[in-house]
Amino acid sequence: MLRRLLFLGLVVAFVWVVHSRFDEIRDLTATLLAGRWPWILSAILLQIVYWVSYALLFRASFAVVGVHSPLRSLIPLVLASVFVNSATPSGGTGGIALFVDDARRRGQSAARAAAGMLLVNIADFGSFLVVLTVGLVILLLLHDLVVYEIVTAFLMYTYVGVMVAVLLLGLWRPDRLRRLLKRVQQGVNRVGAWLRYPTILDENWSDNNSREFEAAANQIAAHPDRLLEMSGIGLIAHVINICTLYSIFLAFNIKGSLGIIIAGYAMTRLFWIISPTPNGIGIVEALMPVVYTSLGLETAGATIITVAYRGISFWFPFVLGFFLLRR
Structure with missing residues:
Protein backbone atom coordinates (compact mmCIF):
# COMPACT_ATOMS: atom_id res chain seq x y z
CA MET A 1 0.00 0.00 0.00
CA LEU A 2 2.80 2.42 0.95
CA ARG A 3 4.69 1.67 -2.27
CA ARG A 4 1.55 2.39 -4.31
CA LEU A 5 1.07 5.72 -2.56
CA LEU A 6 4.72 6.62 -3.14
CA PHE A 7 4.44 5.72 -6.81
CA LEU A 8 1.25 7.77 -7.12
CA GLY A 9 3.11 10.71 -5.63
CA LEU A 10 5.91 10.26 -8.17
CA VAL A 11 3.36 10.15 -10.99
CA VAL A 12 1.99 13.48 -9.79
CA ALA A 13 5.55 14.86 -9.62
CA PHE A 14 6.24 13.64 -13.17
CA VAL A 15 3.10 15.32 -14.52
CA TRP A 16 3.95 18.54 -12.67
CA VAL A 17 7.53 18.67 -13.99
CA VAL A 18 6.43 17.97 -17.57
CA HIS A 19 3.64 20.56 -17.33
CA SER A 20 5.90 23.24 -15.81
CA ARG A 21 8.61 22.60 -18.43
CA PHE A 22 6.27 22.00 -21.37
CA ASP A 23 7.60 24.96 -23.37
CA GLU A 24 11.17 23.67 -23.01
CA ILE A 25 10.13 20.17 -24.09
CA ARG A 26 8.30 21.61 -27.11
CA ASP A 27 11.40 23.66 -28.03
CA LEU A 28 13.54 20.54 -27.63
CA THR A 29 11.37 18.58 -30.06
CA ALA A 30 11.46 21.36 -32.65
CA THR A 31 15.21 21.78 -32.22
CA LEU A 32 16.07 18.10 -32.68
CA LEU A 33 13.83 17.83 -35.75
CA ALA A 34 15.81 20.68 -37.33
CA GLY A 35 19.16 18.94 -36.86
CA ARG A 36 20.98 16.50 -39.15
CA TRP A 37 19.68 13.11 -38.08
CA PRO A 38 22.89 11.08 -38.56
CA TRP A 39 24.60 13.25 -35.94
CA ILE A 40 21.50 13.43 -33.72
CA LEU A 41 21.38 9.64 -33.79
CA SER A 42 25.11 9.55 -33.05
CA ALA A 43 24.56 11.74 -29.98
CA ILE A 44 21.72 9.50 -28.77
CA LEU A 45 23.81 6.34 -29.24
CA LEU A 46 26.71 7.95 -27.38
CA GLN A 47 24.37 8.72 -24.51
CA ILE A 48 23.31 5.07 -24.40
CA VAL A 49 26.99 4.15 -24.11
CA TYR A 50 27.37 6.82 -21.42
CA TRP A 51 24.58 5.42 -19.25
CA VAL A 52 25.98 1.90 -19.61
CA SER A 53 29.42 3.16 -18.55
CA TYR A 54 27.86 5.08 -15.67
CA ALA A 55 26.14 1.87 -14.54
CA LEU A 56 29.54 0.16 -14.75
CA LEU A 57 30.84 2.78 -12.33
CA PHE A 58 28.10 1.81 -9.89
CA ARG A 59 28.93 -1.88 -10.30
CA ALA A 60 32.64 -1.28 -9.68
CA SER A 61 31.91 0.89 -6.63
CA PHE A 62 29.51 -1.63 -5.14
CA ALA A 63 32.02 -4.43 -5.76
CA VAL A 64 34.58 -2.58 -3.61
CA VAL A 65 32.24 -2.76 -0.60
CA GLY A 66 31.19 -6.34 -1.29
CA VAL A 67 27.80 -5.73 -2.92
CA HIS A 68 27.14 -7.76 -6.07
CA SER A 69 24.96 -5.86 -8.55
CA PRO A 70 24.29 -7.18 -12.09
CA LEU A 71 24.68 -4.58 -14.82
CA ARG A 72 21.24 -5.38 -16.25
CA SER A 73 19.60 -4.36 -12.96
CA LEU A 74 21.79 -1.29 -12.45
CA ILE A 75 20.98 0.42 -15.77
CA PRO A 76 17.24 0.84 -15.00
CA LEU A 77 18.10 1.96 -11.47
CA VAL A 78 20.55 4.60 -12.70
CA LEU A 79 17.94 6.03 -15.08
CA ALA A 80 15.18 5.85 -12.47
CA SER A 81 17.40 7.74 -10.02
CA VAL A 82 17.64 10.62 -12.53
CA PHE A 83 13.87 10.96 -12.39
CA VAL A 84 13.57 10.55 -8.61
CA ASN A 85 16.36 13.02 -7.84
CA SER A 86 14.84 15.57 -10.24
CA ALA A 87 11.16 15.23 -9.36
CA THR A 88 11.38 15.01 -5.57
CA PRO A 89 12.82 17.50 -3.03
CA SER A 90 15.12 14.84 -1.58
CA GLY A 91 18.53 16.43 -2.06
CA GLY A 92 19.73 13.33 -3.90
CA THR A 93 18.73 10.91 -1.14
CA GLY A 94 15.78 9.59 -3.14
CA GLY A 95 18.11 8.14 -5.75
CA ILE A 96 20.33 6.63 -3.07
CA ALA A 97 17.28 4.98 -1.51
CA LEU A 98 16.54 3.19 -4.81
CA PHE A 99 19.94 1.50 -4.85
CA VAL A 100 19.91 0.69 -1.14
CA ASP A 101 16.42 -0.80 -1.39
CA ASP A 102 17.40 -2.83 -4.46
CA ALA A 103 20.42 -4.25 -2.63
CA ARG A 104 18.30 -5.12 0.40
CA ARG A 105 15.66 -6.89 -1.71
CA ARG A 106 18.40 -8.99 -3.35
CA GLY A 107 19.73 -10.06 0.05
CA GLN A 108 22.73 -7.70 -0.01
CA SER A 109 23.83 -5.36 2.77
CA ALA A 110 21.92 -2.06 2.71
CA ALA A 111 24.66 -0.35 4.76
CA ARG A 112 27.35 -1.47 2.31
CA ALA A 113 25.24 -0.32 -0.62
CA ALA A 114 25.03 3.13 0.99
CA ALA A 115 28.83 3.12 1.35
CA GLY A 116 29.08 2.14 -2.32
CA MET A 117 26.98 5.16 -3.28
CA LEU A 118 29.50 7.36 -1.50
CA LEU A 119 32.29 5.82 -3.60
CA VAL A 120 30.27 6.47 -6.77
CA ASN A 121 30.08 10.17 -5.94
CA ILE A 122 33.77 10.40 -5.09
CA ALA A 123 34.82 8.65 -8.32
CA ASP A 124 32.31 10.54 -10.50
CA PHE A 125 32.93 14.00 -9.08
CA GLY A 126 36.66 13.38 -8.59
CA SER A 127 37.12 12.45 -12.26
CA PHE A 128 35.00 15.45 -13.26
CA LEU A 129 37.51 17.72 -11.50
CA VAL A 130 40.04 16.72 -14.18
CA VAL A 131 37.66 17.91 -16.91
CA LEU A 132 36.70 20.99 -14.90
CA THR A 133 40.33 21.99 -14.42
CA VAL A 134 40.99 21.72 -18.16
CA GLY A 135 37.84 23.73 -18.87
CA LEU A 136 38.83 26.48 -16.43
CA VAL A 137 42.32 26.71 -17.96
CA ILE A 138 40.76 27.06 -21.42
CA LEU A 139 38.42 29.80 -20.21
CA LEU A 140 41.35 31.55 -18.54
CA LEU A 141 43.44 31.43 -21.72
CA LEU A 142 40.47 32.78 -23.68
CA HIS A 143 40.11 35.58 -21.10
CA ASP A 144 36.54 34.41 -20.57
CA LEU A 145 36.55 33.26 -16.94
CA VAL A 146 33.97 35.20 -14.92
CA VAL A 147 33.23 35.47 -11.21
CA TYR A 148 30.19 33.17 -11.01
CA GLU A 149 32.14 30.42 -12.80
CA ILE A 150 35.05 30.79 -10.38
CA VAL A 151 32.79 30.75 -7.32
CA THR A 152 30.83 27.71 -8.52
CA ALA A 153 34.04 25.86 -9.40
CA PHE A 154 35.42 26.65 -5.93
CA ARG A 183 28.01 18.28 15.91
CA VAL A 184 26.83 18.83 12.34
CA GLN A 185 23.58 17.04 13.18
CA GLN A 186 23.05 19.15 16.29
CA GLY A 187 23.83 22.37 14.41
CA VAL A 188 21.45 21.60 11.54
CA ASN A 189 18.65 20.64 13.93
CA ARG A 190 19.26 23.78 15.99
CA VAL A 191 18.71 25.86 12.86
CA GLY A 192 15.67 23.71 12.09
CA ALA A 193 14.27 24.44 15.53
CA TRP A 194 14.32 28.16 14.71
CA LEU A 195 12.23 27.30 11.64
CA ARG A 196 9.88 25.13 13.73
CA TYR A 197 11.32 21.92 12.26
CA PRO A 198 13.70 20.55 14.92
CA THR A 199 14.40 17.14 13.37
CA ILE A 200 15.77 17.91 9.92
CA LEU A 201 18.33 15.16 10.61
CA ASP A 202 17.02 12.24 12.66
CA GLU A 203 18.82 10.98 15.75
CA ASN A 204 20.54 8.14 13.84
CA TRP A 205 21.90 10.37 11.07
CA SER A 206 25.40 10.85 12.48
CA ASP A 207 25.86 7.18 13.43
CA ASN A 208 24.59 5.88 10.09
CA ASN A 209 26.71 8.25 8.03
CA SER A 210 29.86 7.68 10.08
CA ARG A 211 29.49 3.93 9.56
CA GLU A 212 29.09 4.45 5.80
CA PHE A 213 32.21 6.64 5.60
CA GLU A 214 34.22 4.21 7.74
CA ALA A 215 33.15 1.21 5.65
CA ALA A 216 33.97 2.98 2.38
CA ALA A 217 37.34 4.19 3.67
CA ASN A 218 38.38 0.75 4.90
CA GLN A 219 37.41 -0.91 1.63
CA ILE A 220 39.39 1.64 -0.41
CA ALA A 221 42.41 1.16 1.87
CA ALA A 222 42.15 -2.59 1.32
CA HIS A 223 41.75 -2.26 -2.48
CA PRO A 224 43.44 1.01 -3.64
CA ASP A 225 43.61 -0.29 -7.23
CA ARG A 226 39.81 -0.33 -7.32
CA LEU A 227 39.75 3.44 -6.78
CA LEU A 228 41.86 3.92 -9.91
CA GLU A 229 39.49 1.64 -11.81
CA MET A 230 36.45 3.64 -10.68
CA SER A 231 38.12 6.96 -11.49
CA GLY A 232 39.06 5.64 -14.94
CA ILE A 233 35.47 4.61 -15.65
CA GLY A 234 34.26 8.00 -14.45
CA LEU A 235 36.71 9.84 -16.71
CA ILE A 236 35.72 7.72 -19.72
CA ALA A 237 32.06 8.55 -19.04
CA HIS A 238 32.86 12.28 -19.14
CA VAL A 239 34.79 11.85 -22.41
CA ILE A 240 31.72 10.14 -23.89
CA ASN A 241 29.62 13.14 -22.85
CA ILE A 242 32.09 15.48 -24.54
CA CYS A 243 31.80 13.39 -27.72
CA THR A 244 28.01 13.69 -27.44
CA LEU A 245 28.31 17.46 -27.28
CA TYR A 246 30.63 17.43 -30.32
CA SER A 247 28.03 15.41 -32.26
CA ILE A 248 25.42 18.04 -31.46
CA PHE A 249 27.69 20.80 -32.78
CA LEU A 250 28.00 18.81 -36.02
CA ALA A 251 24.25 18.12 -36.14
CA PHE A 252 23.50 21.84 -36.41
CA ASN A 253 26.56 22.89 -38.46
CA ILE A 254 27.83 25.04 -35.60
CA LYS A 255 31.57 25.58 -35.59
CA GLY A 256 33.31 25.13 -32.27
CA SER A 257 36.89 24.27 -31.43
CA LEU A 258 37.78 21.38 -29.13
CA GLY A 259 38.61 23.93 -26.44
CA ILE A 260 35.17 25.53 -26.67
CA ILE A 261 33.46 22.13 -26.54
CA ILE A 262 35.45 20.99 -23.49
CA ALA A 263 34.93 24.30 -21.69
CA GLY A 264 31.22 24.23 -22.57
CA TYR A 265 30.82 20.71 -21.24
CA ALA A 266 32.75 21.53 -18.07
CA MET A 267 30.49 24.50 -17.31
CA THR A 268 27.32 22.57 -18.21
CA ARG A 269 28.23 19.77 -15.82
CA LEU A 270 29.36 22.23 -13.14
CA PHE A 271 26.01 24.07 -13.08
CA TRP A 272 24.28 20.69 -13.30
CA ILE A 273 25.91 19.54 -10.03
CA ILE A 274 26.26 22.79 -8.07
CA SER A 275 22.76 24.17 -8.39
CA PRO A 276 19.91 25.29 -6.13
CA ALA A 300 20.85 31.34 -31.73
CA ILE A 305 23.38 23.64 -28.45
CA THR A 306 22.10 24.08 -24.91
CA VAL A 307 18.57 22.86 -25.67
CA ALA A 308 19.69 19.87 -27.76
CA TYR A 309 22.40 18.64 -25.40
CA ARG A 310 20.26 19.14 -22.33
CA GLY A 311 17.40 17.29 -23.98
CA ILE A 312 19.43 14.25 -25.01
CA SER A 313 21.54 14.02 -21.86
CA PHE A 314 18.90 14.88 -19.26
CA TRP A 315 15.27 15.03 -20.42
CA PHE A 316 15.37 11.76 -22.35
CA PRO A 317 16.81 9.84 -19.34
CA PHE A 318 14.37 11.69 -17.06
CA VAL A 319 11.33 10.45 -19.00
CA LEU A 320 12.78 6.97 -19.49
CA GLY A 321 13.62 6.80 -15.80
CA PHE A 322 10.00 7.46 -14.88
CA PHE A 323 8.78 4.52 -16.96
CA LEU A 324 11.52 2.26 -15.57
CA LEU A 325 10.64 3.17 -12.00
CA ARG A 326 8.04 0.42 -11.65
CA ARG A 327 10.78 -2.14 -12.15
Whole structure:
Protein backbone atom coordinates (compact mmCIF):
# COMPACT_ATOMS: atom_id res chain seq x y z
CA MET A 1 0.00 0.00 0.00
CA LEU A 2 2.80 2.42 0.95
CA ARG A 3 4.69 1.67 -2.27
CA ARG A 4 1.55 2.39 -4.31
CA LEU A 5 1.07 5.72 -2.56
CA LEU A 6 4.72 6.62 -3.14
CA PHE A 7 4.44 5.72 -6.81
CA LEU A 8 1.25 7.77 -7.12
CA GLY A 9 3.11 10.71 -5.63
CA LEU A 10 5.91 10.26 -8.17
CA VAL A 11 3.36 10.15 -10.99
CA VAL A 12 1.99 13.48 -9.79
CA ALA A 13 5.55 14.86 -9.62
CA PHE A 14 6.24 13.64 -13.17
CA VAL A 15 3.10 15.32 -14.52
CA TRP A 16 3.95 18.54 -12.67
CA VAL A 17 7.53 18.67 -13.99
CA VAL A 18 6.43 17.97 -17.57
CA HIS A 19 3.64 20.56 -17.33
CA SER A 20 5.90 23.24 -15.81
CA ARG A 21 8.61 22.60 -18.43
CA PHE A 22 6.27 22.00 -21.37
CA ASP A 23 7.60 24.96 -23.37
CA GLU A 24 11.17 23.67 -23.01
CA ILE A 25 10.13 20.17 -24.09
CA ARG A 26 8.30 21.61 -27.11
CA ASP A 27 11.40 23.66 -28.03
CA LEU A 28 13.54 20.54 -27.63
CA THR A 29 11.37 18.58 -30.06
CA ALA A 30 11.46 21.36 -32.65
CA THR A 31 15.21 21.78 -32.22
CA LEU A 32 16.07 18.10 -32.68
CA LEU A 33 13.83 17.83 -35.75
CA ALA A 34 15.81 20.68 -37.33
CA GLY A 35 19.16 18.94 -36.86
CA ARG A 36 20.98 16.50 -39.15
CA TRP A 37 19.68 13.11 -38.08
CA PRO A 38 22.89 11.08 -38.56
CA TRP A 39 24.60 13.25 -35.94
CA ILE A 40 21.50 13.43 -33.72
CA LEU A 41 21.38 9.64 -33.79
CA SER A 42 25.11 9.55 -33.05
CA ALA A 43 24.56 11.74 -29.98
CA ILE A 44 21.72 9.50 -28.77
CA LEU A 45 23.81 6.34 -29.24
CA LEU A 46 26.71 7.95 -27.38
CA GLN A 47 24.37 8.72 -24.51
CA ILE A 48 23.31 5.07 -24.40
CA VAL A 49 26.99 4.15 -24.11
CA TYR A 50 27.37 6.82 -21.42
CA TRP A 51 24.58 5.42 -19.25
CA VAL A 52 25.98 1.90 -19.61
CA SER A 53 29.42 3.16 -18.55
CA TYR A 54 27.86 5.08 -15.67
CA ALA A 55 26.14 1.87 -14.54
CA LEU A 56 29.54 0.16 -14.75
CA LEU A 57 30.84 2.78 -12.33
CA PHE A 58 28.10 1.81 -9.89
CA ARG A 59 28.93 -1.88 -10.30
CA ALA A 60 32.64 -1.28 -9.68
CA SER A 61 31.91 0.89 -6.63
CA PHE A 62 29.51 -1.63 -5.14
CA ALA A 63 32.02 -4.43 -5.76
CA VAL A 64 34.58 -2.58 -3.61
CA VAL A 65 32.24 -2.76 -0.60
CA GLY A 66 31.19 -6.34 -1.29
CA VAL A 67 27.80 -5.73 -2.92
CA HIS A 68 27.14 -7.76 -6.07
CA SER A 69 24.96 -5.86 -8.55
CA PRO A 70 24.29 -7.18 -12.09
CA LEU A 71 24.68 -4.58 -14.82
CA ARG A 72 21.24 -5.38 -16.25
CA SER A 73 19.60 -4.36 -12.96
CA LEU A 74 21.79 -1.29 -12.45
CA ILE A 75 20.98 0.42 -15.77
CA PRO A 76 17.24 0.84 -15.00
CA LEU A 77 18.10 1.96 -11.47
CA VAL A 78 20.55 4.60 -12.70
CA LEU A 79 17.94 6.03 -15.08
CA ALA A 80 15.18 5.85 -12.47
CA SER A 81 17.40 7.74 -10.02
CA VAL A 82 17.64 10.62 -12.53
CA PHE A 83 13.87 10.96 -12.39
CA VAL A 84 13.57 10.55 -8.61
CA ASN A 85 16.36 13.02 -7.84
CA SER A 86 14.84 15.57 -10.24
CA ALA A 87 11.16 15.23 -9.36
CA THR A 88 11.38 15.01 -5.57
CA PRO A 89 12.82 17.50 -3.03
CA SER A 90 15.12 14.84 -1.58
CA GLY A 91 18.53 16.43 -2.06
CA GLY A 92 19.73 13.33 -3.90
CA THR A 93 18.73 10.91 -1.14
CA GLY A 94 15.78 9.59 -3.14
CA GLY A 95 18.11 8.14 -5.75
CA ILE A 96 20.33 6.63 -3.07
CA ALA A 97 17.28 4.98 -1.51
CA LEU A 98 16.54 3.19 -4.81
CA PHE A 99 19.94 1.50 -4.85
CA VAL A 100 19.91 0.69 -1.14
CA ASP A 101 16.42 -0.80 -1.39
CA ASP A 102 17.40 -2.83 -4.46
CA ALA A 103 20.42 -4.25 -2.63
CA ARG A 104 18.30 -5.12 0.40
CA ARG A 105 15.66 -6.89 -1.71
CA ARG A 106 18.40 -8.99 -3.35
CA GLY A 107 19.73 -10.06 0.05
CA GLN A 108 22.73 -7.70 -0.01
CA SER A 109 23.83 -5.36 2.77
CA ALA A 110 21.92 -2.06 2.71
CA ALA A 111 24.66 -0.35 4.76
CA ARG A 112 27.35 -1.47 2.31
CA ALA A 113 25.24 -0.32 -0.62
CA ALA A 114 25.03 3.13 0.99
CA ALA A 115 28.83 3.12 1.35
CA GLY A 116 29.08 2.14 -2.32
CA MET A 117 26.98 5.16 -3.28
CA LEU A 118 29.50 7.36 -1.50
CA LEU A 119 32.29 5.82 -3.60
CA VAL A 120 30.27 6.47 -6.77
CA ASN A 121 30.08 10.17 -5.94
CA ILE A 122 33.77 10.40 -5.09
CA ALA A 123 34.82 8.65 -8.32
CA ASP A 124 32.31 10.54 -10.50
CA PHE A 125 32.93 14.00 -9.08
CA GLY A 126 36.66 13.38 -8.59
CA SER A 127 37.12 12.45 -12.26
CA PHE A 128 35.00 15.45 -13.26
CA LEU A 129 37.51 17.72 -11.50
CA VAL A 130 40.04 16.72 -14.18
CA VAL A 131 37.66 17.91 -16.91
CA LEU A 132 36.70 20.99 -14.90
CA THR A 133 40.33 21.99 -14.42
CA VAL A 134 40.99 21.72 -18.16
CA GLY A 135 37.84 23.73 -18.87
CA LEU A 136 38.83 26.48 -16.43
CA VAL A 137 42.32 26.71 -17.96
CA ILE A 138 40.76 27.06 -21.42
CA LEU A 139 38.42 29.80 -20.21
CA LEU A 140 41.35 31.55 -18.54
CA LEU A 141 43.44 31.43 -21.72
CA LEU A 142 40.47 32.78 -23.68
CA HIS A 143 40.11 35.58 -21.10
CA ASP A 144 36.54 34.41 -20.57
CA LEU A 145 36.55 33.26 -16.94
CA VAL A 146 33.97 35.20 -14.92
CA VAL A 147 33.23 35.47 -11.21
CA TYR A 148 30.19 33.17 -11.01
CA GLU A 149 32.14 30.42 -12.80
CA ILE A 150 35.05 30.79 -10.38
CA VAL A 151 32.79 30.75 -7.32
CA THR A 152 30.83 27.71 -8.52
CA ALA A 153 34.04 25.86 -9.40
CA PHE A 154 35.42 26.65 -5.93
CA LEU A 155 32.29 25.11 -4.39
CA MET A 156 32.79 22.00 -6.54
CA TYR A 157 36.43 21.60 -5.49
CA THR A 158 35.42 22.18 -1.87
CA TYR A 159 32.61 19.63 -2.06
CA VAL A 160 34.91 16.90 -3.37
CA GLY A 161 37.64 17.92 -0.93
CA VAL A 162 35.27 17.61 2.01
CA MET A 163 34.15 14.15 0.88
CA VAL A 164 37.75 12.98 0.58
CA ALA A 165 38.71 14.56 3.92
CA VAL A 166 35.79 12.90 5.70
CA LEU A 167 36.70 9.60 4.06
CA LEU A 168 40.27 9.89 5.36
CA LEU A 169 38.96 10.84 8.78
CA GLY A 170 36.83 7.70 8.73
CA LEU A 171 39.96 5.67 7.98
CA TRP A 172 42.36 7.25 10.46
CA ARG A 173 40.16 8.80 13.18
CA PRO A 174 36.68 7.21 13.11
CA ASP A 175 35.91 8.44 16.64
CA ARG A 176 36.57 12.03 15.59
CA LEU A 177 34.40 11.53 12.52
CA ARG A 178 31.48 10.40 14.67
CA ARG A 179 31.89 13.43 16.95
CA LEU A 180 32.14 15.77 13.95
CA LEU A 181 28.98 14.42 12.33
CA LYS A 182 27.19 14.57 15.67
CA ARG A 183 28.01 18.28 15.91
CA VAL A 184 26.83 18.83 12.34
CA GLN A 185 23.58 17.04 13.18
CA GLN A 186 23.05 19.15 16.29
CA GLY A 187 23.83 22.37 14.41
CA VAL A 188 21.45 21.60 11.54
CA ASN A 189 18.65 20.64 13.93
CA ARG A 190 19.26 23.78 15.99
CA VAL A 191 18.71 25.86 12.86
CA GLY A 192 15.67 23.71 12.09
CA ALA A 193 14.27 24.44 15.53
CA TRP A 194 14.32 28.16 14.71
CA LEU A 195 12.23 27.30 11.64
CA ARG A 196 9.88 25.13 13.73
CA TYR A 197 11.32 21.92 12.26
CA PRO A 198 13.70 20.55 14.92
CA THR A 199 14.40 17.14 13.37
CA ILE A 200 15.77 17.91 9.92
CA LEU A 201 18.33 15.16 10.61
CA ASP A 202 17.02 12.24 12.66
CA GLU A 203 18.82 10.98 15.75
CA ASN A 204 20.54 8.14 13.84
CA TRP A 205 21.90 10.37 11.07
CA SER A 206 25.40 10.85 12.48
CA ASP A 207 25.86 7.18 13.43
CA ASN A 208 24.59 5.88 10.09
CA ASN A 209 26.71 8.25 8.03
CA SER A 210 29.86 7.68 10.08
CA ARG A 211 29.49 3.93 9.56
CA GLU A 212 29.09 4.45 5.80
CA PHE A 213 32.21 6.64 5.60
CA GLU A 214 34.22 4.21 7.74
CA ALA A 215 33.15 1.21 5.65
CA ALA A 216 33.97 2.98 2.38
CA ALA A 217 37.34 4.19 3.67
CA ASN A 218 38.38 0.75 4.90
CA GLN A 219 37.41 -0.91 1.63
CA ILE A 220 39.39 1.64 -0.41
CA ALA A 221 42.41 1.16 1.87
CA ALA A 222 42.15 -2.59 1.32
CA HIS A 223 41.75 -2.26 -2.48
CA PRO A 224 43.44 1.01 -3.64
CA ASP A 225 43.61 -0.29 -7.23
CA ARG A 226 39.81 -0.33 -7.32
CA LEU A 227 39.75 3.44 -6.78
CA LEU A 228 41.86 3.92 -9.91
CA GLU A 229 39.49 1.64 -11.81
CA MET A 230 36.45 3.64 -10.68
CA SER A 231 38.12 6.96 -11.49
CA GLY A 232 39.06 5.64 -14.94
CA ILE A 233 35.47 4.61 -15.65
CA GLY A 234 34.26 8.00 -14.45
CA LEU A 235 36.71 9.84 -16.71
CA ILE A 236 35.72 7.72 -19.72
CA ALA A 237 32.06 8.55 -19.04
CA HIS A 238 32.86 12.28 -19.14
CA VAL A 239 34.79 11.85 -22.41
CA ILE A 240 31.72 10.14 -23.89
CA ASN A 241 29.62 13.14 -22.85
CA ILE A 242 32.09 15.48 -24.54
CA CYS A 243 31.80 13.39 -27.72
CA THR A 244 28.01 13.69 -27.44
CA LEU A 245 28.31 17.46 -27.28
CA TYR A 246 30.63 17.43 -30.32
CA SER A 247 28.03 15.41 -32.26
CA ILE A 248 25.42 18.04 -31.46
CA PHE A 249 27.69 20.80 -32.78
CA LEU A 250 28.00 18.81 -36.02
CA ALA A 251 24.25 18.12 -36.14
CA PHE A 252 23.50 21.84 -36.41
CA ASN A 253 26.56 22.89 -38.46
CA ILE A 254 27.83 25.04 -35.60
CA LYS A 255 31.57 25.58 -35.59
CA GLY A 256 33.31 25.13 -32.27
CA SER A 257 36.89 24.27 -31.43
CA LEU A 258 37.78 21.38 -29.13
CA GLY A 259 38.61 23.93 -26.44
CA ILE A 260 35.17 25.53 -26.67
CA ILE A 261 33.46 22.13 -26.54
CA ILE A 262 35.45 20.99 -23.49
CA ALA A 263 34.93 24.30 -21.69
CA GLY A 264 31.22 24.23 -22.57
CA TYR A 265 30.82 20.71 -21.24
CA ALA A 266 32.75 21.53 -18.07
CA MET A 267 30.49 24.50 -17.31
CA THR A 268 27.32 22.57 -18.21
CA ARG A 269 28.23 19.77 -15.82
CA LEU A 270 29.36 22.23 -13.14
CA PHE A 271 26.01 24.07 -13.08
CA TRP A 272 24.28 20.69 -13.30
CA ILE A 273 25.91 19.54 -10.03
CA ILE A 274 26.26 22.79 -8.07
CA SER A 275 22.76 24.17 -8.39
CA PRO A 276 19.91 25.29 -6.13
CA THR A 277 17.54 23.17 -8.25
CA PRO A 278 17.64 19.37 -8.75
CA ASN A 279 20.06 18.47 -11.56
CA GLY A 280 20.31 22.14 -12.47
CA ILE A 281 16.79 22.33 -13.92
CA GLY A 282 16.29 25.89 -15.17
CA ILE A 283 19.81 26.94 -14.16
CA VAL A 284 21.70 25.11 -16.91
CA GLU A 285 19.16 26.22 -19.51
CA ALA A 286 19.53 29.86 -18.43
CA LEU A 287 23.31 30.08 -17.97
CA MET A 288 24.78 27.95 -20.76
CA PRO A 289 23.61 30.12 -23.70
CA VAL A 290 25.38 33.01 -21.97
CA VAL A 291 28.56 30.94 -21.56
CA TYR A 292 28.56 29.77 -25.18
CA THR A 293 27.87 33.29 -26.44
CA SER A 294 30.84 34.59 -24.46
CA LEU A 295 32.95 31.87 -26.11
CA GLY A 296 32.12 33.28 -29.54
CA LEU A 297 28.97 31.43 -30.60
CA GLU A 298 26.00 33.35 -31.96
CA THR A 299 23.05 33.61 -29.60
CA ALA A 300 20.85 31.34 -31.73
CA GLY A 301 23.55 28.70 -31.99
CA ALA A 302 24.31 28.87 -28.27
CA THR A 303 20.64 28.31 -27.46
CA ILE A 304 20.33 25.41 -29.90
CA ILE A 305 23.38 23.64 -28.45
CA THR A 306 22.10 24.08 -24.91
CA VAL A 307 18.57 22.86 -25.67
CA ALA A 308 19.69 19.87 -27.76
CA TYR A 309 22.40 18.64 -25.40
CA ARG A 310 20.26 19.14 -22.33
CA GLY A 311 17.40 17.29 -23.98
CA ILE A 312 19.43 14.25 -25.01
CA SER A 313 21.54 14.02 -21.86
CA PHE A 314 18.90 14.88 -19.26
CA TRP A 315 15.27 15.03 -20.42
CA PHE A 316 15.37 11.76 -22.35
CA PRO A 317 16.81 9.84 -19.34
CA PHE A 318 14.37 11.69 -17.06
CA VAL A 319 11.33 10.45 -19.00
CA LEU A 320 12.78 6.97 -19.49
CA GLY A 321 13.62 6.80 -15.80
CA PHE A 322 10.00 7.46 -14.88
CA PHE A 323 8.78 4.52 -16.96
CA LEU A 324 11.52 2.26 -15.57
CA LEU A 325 10.64 3.17 -12.00
CA ARG A 326 8.04 0.42 -11.65
CA ARG A 327 10.78 -2.14 -12.15
